[in-house]
Amino acid sequence: MLSYIIKRTLTAVLLSVAVASIVFLALFLVPGDPAEVLLSTGGVEPPAEAVRALRVELGLDQPVLWQYFSFLGDLLKGDLGQSFSNGEAVLSTILVRLPRTLELIFAATVVSLIVGIPSGMIAAMRQGETIDRVLSFAASIAMSLPIFVIGTAMVYVFAQKFRLVPAGGYVAFSQDPAQHLLLLLMPAIAISIGFSATIFRMSRATVAAVLTKDWVRTARSKGINERQVMIWHIVRNALGPVATVVGLQMGNLLGGSVLVEYVFNWPGLSGYLVTAIENRDYPGVRGTVLIVATLFILINLVVDMIYMILDPRVRS
Amino acid sequence: MTEFQHASLLLSRRVFLAASGAALGTLVLPNVLRAQDATVLKYALSAYPPGLDPFRHEGAAANAVKLQIFRGLLGLDAEGKVASELAETWEETGTDYTFHIRKNAVFQNGEPVTAADVIWSIEQILKEGSTAYFVEDLKVISKMTAIDDKTVKITLSAPTPAFTKLLATPYVPILSAKAGMEKPVGVGPYKIAASEEGVSIDFEAFEGYYKEGFPKTKKLKMIAYKDESLRVAALESGDVDIIEYVPWQSMGKVENEPSLVLQETTGPNMVINFNVEQAPFNDARVRQAVAYAIKREDIVAAAFYGRGKPLFGLPLDENSEVASDKTKNLWSYDPDKARALIKEAGVEGKTVKLLSSSTYSMHQDTSLVVQQHLNAIGLVVELDLPEWGARVAQGNKGQYQFAINGTSTAINDPDGLTAMIGSGAATYKRSFGYSNPKLDDLLTEGRHEMDPAKRKATYEAVAEVVQQDVPLCPLTFRTQGFGLRKTVQGFHTLVGSSSGYTGFGLEDVMLG
Numbered sequence: 087m088l089s090y091i092i093k094r095t096l097t098a099v100l101l102s103v104a105v106a107s108i109v110f111l112a113l114f115l116v117p118g119d120p121a122e123v124l125l126s127t128g129g130v131e132p133p134a135e136a137v138r139a140l141r142v143e144l145g146l147d148q149p150v151l152w153q154y155f156s157f158l159g160d161l162l163k164g165d166l167g168q169s170f171s172n173g174e175a176v177l178s179t180i181l182v183r184l185p186r187t188l189e190l191i192f193a194a195t196v197v198s199l200i201v202g203i204p205s206g207m208i209a210a211m212r213q214g215e216t217i218d219r220v221l222s223f224a225a226s227i228a229m230s231l232p233i234f235v236i237g238t239a240m241v242y243v244f245a246q247k248f249r250l251v252p253a254g255g256y257v258a259f260s261q262d263p264a265q266h267l268l269l270l271l272m273p274a275i276a277i278s279i280g281f282s283a284t285i286f287r288m289s290r291a292t293v294a295a296v297l298t299k300d301w302v303r304t305a306r307s308k309g310i311n312e313r314q315v316m317i318w319h320i321v322r323n324a325l326g327p328v329a330t331v332v333g334l335q336m337g338n339l340l341g342g343s344v345l346v347e348y349v350f351n352w353p354g355l356s357g358y359l360v361t362a363i364e365n366r367d368y369p370g371v372r373g374t375v376l377i378v379a380t381l382f383i384l385i386n387l388v389v390d391m392i393y394m395i396l397d398p399r400v401r402s
Numbered sequence: 403m404t405e406f407q408h409a410s411l412l413l414s415r416r417v418f419l420a421a422s423g424a425a426l427g428t429l430v431l432p433n434v435l436r437a438q439d440a441t442v443l444k445y446a447l448s449a450y451p452p453g454l455d456p457f458r459h460e461g462a463a464a465n466a467v468k469l470q471i472f473r474g475l476l477g478l479d480a481e482g483k484v485a486s487e488l489a490e491t492w493e494e495t496g497t498d499y500t501f502h503i504r505k506n507a508v509f510q511n512g513e514p515v516t517a518a519d520v521i522w523s524i525e526q527i528l529k530e531g532s533t534a535y536f537v538e539d540l541k542v543i544s545k546m547t548a549i550d551d552k553t554v555k556i557t558l559s560a561p562t563p564a565f566t567k568l569l570a571t572p573y574v575p576i577l578s579a580k581a582g583m584e585k586p587v588g589v590g591p592y593k594i595a596a597s598e599e600g601v602s603i604d605f606e607a608f609e610g611y612y613k614e615g616f617p618k619t620k621k622l623k624m625i626a627y628k629d630e631s632l633r634v635a636a637l638e639s640g641d642v643d644i645i646e647y648v649p650w651q652s653m654g655k656v657e658n659e660p661s662l663v664l665q666e667t668t669g670p671n672m673v674i675n676f677n678v679e680q681a682p683f684n685d686a687r688v689r690q691a692v693a694y695a696i697k698r699e700d701i702v703a704a705a706f707y708g709r710g711k712p713l714f715g716l717p718l719d720e721n722s723e724v725a726s727d728k729t730k731n732l733w734s735y736d737p738d739k740a741r742a743l744i745k746e747a748g749v750e751g752k753t754v755k756l757l758s759s760s761t762y763s764m765h766q767d768t769s770l771v772v773q774q775h776l777n778a779i780g781l782v783v784e785l786d787l788p789e790w791g792a793r794v795a796q797g798n799k800g801q802y803q804f805a806i807n808g809t810s811t812a813i814n815d816p817d818g819l820t821a822m823i824g825s826g827a828a829t830y831k832r833s834f835g836y837s838n839p840k841l842d843d844l845l846t847e848g849r850h851e852m853d854p855a856k857r858k859a860t861y862e863a864v865a866e867v868v869q870q871d872v873p874l875c876p877l878t879f880r881t882q883g884f885g886l887r888k889t890v891q892g893f894h895t896l897v898g899s900s901s902g903y904t905g906f907g908l909e910d911v912m913l914g
Contacts, residue, residue: 118791122798125458125533134827139531171460172453182599238631246635253635255625256601348629353450353600357628365452366791 094390098383103161105379106372110157113368114150120170120366121146144170157372166376167369169362176373180355184377186256187347187354191339193274195332198282203328205282206289207321213294221286228283237276237349244272254351273350277343281335288331292324299323326393333389337382341375442621443890443911446633446645450600450626456575456586457527457534462902465572466646467624469905470605471510472575472588475501475520476566477906480894482721482814484570488515488589488612496561496852497544503552507612509578511587517548522579524556535573535812539564560850563857564815571812571903591617591909601626617909618892637662637885643913644890646904648883650707650764656885665895666709669882669902670810671717672701672768673822674875677803679835682754687747689872692804693733695740695779696772701878705767709883713876716865717822719814719898720879723854724861732869740779753782757797757805761790768877769806797830807831808880811899816861817849818899823873836873889914 121140141147145156160167166176209218245253251272252265259266296302297320305315344356355374362370451464456472475492479485486492489501507515524546527534534540542565545557558565568574581587589612592605605622625642627633630649636642638659648656648664656664674692676683683689698712715730744750754776758769766787773783788796796802809831811818824845825837841864848860882901886893892910896903 116792117788118795123791123794135531136533136537140533142531179599241632241635245639249639252641253639254627254629254632255636255641256598258598349632351627351629351632353598353626358600361452364791 091391094387098380098387101383102376102380103158106161106376107154109375110154110372111150113366113371116366118366119146120144120368123366124170161376166373169370170367171362171365171370176369179358179370180373180377183353183355183358186352187340187343187356190270190273190277190343190346190352190354191336193270194277194281194339195336197274197278198285199332201278202282202285203289203325206286207293207316209286209290210293210297218290222290225283225286228279229287231280233276233280234345234349236279237273237346240272240276241349254349256351256353269350269352273346273352276350277339277346281339284331284335285328288328289324292327293320296320296324322396326397329389329392329396333385337385340378340381441619441913442623443619443644443908443913444642445622445624445908446627446636446642447624448626448630448633448647449628451603455533456577456588457532457536457573459535459573462646463626465902466905466908467603468572468575469590469903470592470622470908471590471594472572472577472586473590474569474571474574474576475503476570478570478896478900478903480907480910482896482898482900484566487570488520488576492566494566497558499556499558499565500549501554501556503554504612505552507589508610509581509587509589510593510608510610511578511581512610513578513580513587514551515576515578515589516551517554518551519579520554520576521546521548523576524574526577526583527574536568536571539568539812540574561852562850563852564813564817564849567813567815572905573812592622611909613909618912622908634885637887640887643887644893644911645885648885650709650881650883653707653709653881653883656883661888663886663888663890664883665886665893666881666883667895667897667901668711668720668879669898670808671713671879672705672764672877673713673717673807673809674772674877675797675802675805675807675830675833676836676872676874677800677805677834678873679800680803682747682749682752683804685747685749686871687743688749689875690733690870691740691743691747691779692776693872693875694736694743696775696875696877697735698878700775701768701771704771705764706878706880710878710880713878715876716816716819716861716868717809717811717874717876718816718819719811719900721897722814722816724816724848724858726858726862728862729865732865737775737779744780750780751782753784755784755786755803757786757788757793757802759790759793759806760787761793762808764880765806765808772806772877794830797834798828800828800834802834805830806877807874810902814897814899816857817845819861819864820845820849823868833873838867838871838873841867841871841873 121137121144125136125140145153157167166180168174169176169179205221209221212218241253244250251268255269257265257269302315302319305319341356341359343354344360346352347354347357355378359371359374362374445466447463447466449461449463451460451467453460454464454468456468473487475487475489477485477487488503488507490504492499492501503515503517503520509515524540524543526532527536527540528543542558542560542562543556544559547555549555575588578587591608591611591613593608594603595606596604602623602625607617607620611617627636630647631652633645634648634652634656637645653664653666656662676689678684702708702710702712714734715732718725718729756769756773758765760766769785773785776783786802797805809822822832823836823841825842826832828834844860844864844867848857848864851857851860884893884895884904891912891914894907895901
């Protein structure tokens with residue numbers, strides 16, 4: 087077990103570095119010189135010396151290979167470089183932005199699990215009945231609505247029409263916990279509409295498959311009460327695949343929550359990534375992709391662990 | 403019922419009760435939480451400033467912030483005229499300017515503002531390798547002398563009517579030489595009290611500000627709302643008091659809402675740039691044809707929701723001191739004439755590529771309208787719509803035949819035309835390869851002509867050349883809008899090129 091974990095962790099580290107390297111090199115293929123873009127915001131031709139000076143300042147005048155090795159070297163020291171836009175350490179900006187996205191993902195996941203798994207189970211238990219049809223239909227709609235449509239509609243209904251919540255924004259938890267949670271609610275719900283539908287579908291499928299298994303019939307005929315059957319025999323077996331899907335989705339949300347963050351003005355990591363790309367802020371892009379890739383790999387590692395706990399057969 | 407069904411009902415009942423409890427809770431909370439602090443002025447920025455370098459151009463949102471913490475010798479008043487900031491009075495004699503610094507002016511660290519600080523700040527802009535926005539424009543300064551602690555004399559190499567206007571922008575702030583560039587210290591009406599990265603910046607009044615009784619509102623909060631619909635929603639719900647850049651499609655809504663006010667003003671222009679180093683736009687007749695072929699009202703209607711005006715003349719501010727009939731009406735909508743010119747030039751049926759950008763709908767929509775009208779007069783237009791960064795790169799390298807562009811001048815001075823139609827190094831802001839010595843001479847003449855009547859005549863001559871040679875094809879004025887709640891008093895949007903410097907006046911604003 088331990089050796090398995092060590093092997094997986096090592097693979098994870100190598101994978102992260104590989105991803106970062108690919109992104110590093112890919113950035114140089116994208117048109118648009120960062121120094122030029124940075125100085126062109128005014129719409130005035132930046133004087134050639136200014137661009138040259140900025141390129142030197144940003145280290146862009148060095149050969150690509152040199153820049154790559156200095157990037158790796160900094161990485162070993164835990165330094166993700168300095169933003170081309172505002173000169174601040176990329177790592178500190180990420181450390182400010184990342185928790186905001188993480189809590190958004192976490193909140194959305196919790197809500198989605200609470201909604202998705204029980205409804206999936208109910209639908210599986212009552213396959214073909216009305217409740218199943220209604221839930222499945224609702225899930226299809228929920229999955230097909232684009233997130234920015236859901237988000238914008240929610241802002242319109244809850245913020246503008248009914249004035250129940252502020253129209254997006256962010257307040258630090260330390261400053262105003264109640265307001266913070268209130269502002270977290272809307273984007274989390276927006277994400278969980280589609281997310282819970284996915285979990286619903288997955289749970290329904292796996293529980294339905296498990297229900298037909300012999301051991302469930304055996305357990306019931308042994309006289310074990312329904313609740314015990316549910317927890318020990320059905321749910322445990324059904325949740326493995328669900329956990330995998332949840333892990334993948336959470337990983338996707340790390341980089342993919344940009345639309346939600348944009349619509350609700352939630353200043354998370356995805357929004358930062360998009361801005362960094364627009365501004366050709368190479369260190370910002372590299373640093374963010376590296377962190378996101380690492381977290382994605384970590385999440386999947388954890389999911390694998392959970393799967394192993396739930397299903398001993400996988401432990402070989 | 404089986405035990406399971408009992409259990410599932412119990413579970414769902416519990417969940418239902420919990421959920422409704424939470425929902426009811428949220429109904430109660432907002433009313434408690436949204437008792438706003440009425441003494442904080444809340445301003446919605448269109449983006450979180452990418453940086454706060456005092457001399458660099460980092461976008462409009464950054465300017466709004468910088469104008470609160472930094473100030474220079476001069477500024478703009480509510481009518482957009484050059485007004486006193488650090489310089490209480492000043493005299494100009496041709497090439498010599500003498501500025502008298504206010505006796506009570508101190509930096510935000512308490513140190514008095516001296517002539518040495520003024521000279522040092524401008525030297526930072528002019529030094530080798532400077533990335534300051536005005537590094538080229540201020541090269542007209544030949545000498546700076548400190549007459550005494552509070553008097554600075556600046557000598558220019560040639561008389562330049564635009565000089566005071568250059569100083570009245572956010573790009574020439576006076577900083578403390580002692581504090582240096584590591585953590586620049588300025589003289590603005592507000593200090594930054596706190597900032598939440600990517601979210602908002604909190605300001606509090608600087609007690610030692612040189613204008614007694616200002617800023618009128620002691621606390622200011624600037625919040626970034628990148629999504630324009632959300633910005634408007636925040637204004638409507640009262641989360642903010644002022645928003646910048648009201649999207650055109652929402653201007654009608656803000657106008658009609660009784661609790662809100664729309665302050666609209668003409669801002670930048672839309673034009674077409676040409677690559678004159680290749681066919682067919684190396685032929686002035688083809689460029690002229692473009693100028694006559696486009697029905698500009700359609701662009702205003704389609705790309706700007708009716709918010710704007712056709713531009714048939716030099717891309718100057720509407721209230722420019724040299725604007726006249728001769729500079730305003732150089733072409734008209736005349737598709738027949740355009741068709742004739744195309745035939746004469748022998749490019750009928752030729753395929754041409756129009757560069758625009760998918761990032762900004764106003765650029766993309768403008769290109770669609772232009773395509774339609776040019777197709778109607780005998781050209782075949784294909785659209786090239788890369789993302790903005792790539793579009794800028796292509797523009798800088800001349801990788802286009804003709805391109806849609808938004809122009810903006812830093813100051814309301816006709817010399818802004820030099821950056822657009824004068825000769826110079828390659829940039830996406832200028833028609834690639836265009837160089838007209840006659841135009842350059844006229845522009846240089848205009849740049850240094852202090853007599854208003856003579857200046858006007860020079861730019862009328864410029865207009866004549868532009869009409870024939872068409873270095874760029876002006877399309878429309880577009881309007882810019884600020885949205886306010888009715889409770890905001892004393893906010894004055896500045897016109898044209900100065901609309902981005904409306905931040906000078908935030909010190910005047912009070913919440914009624």
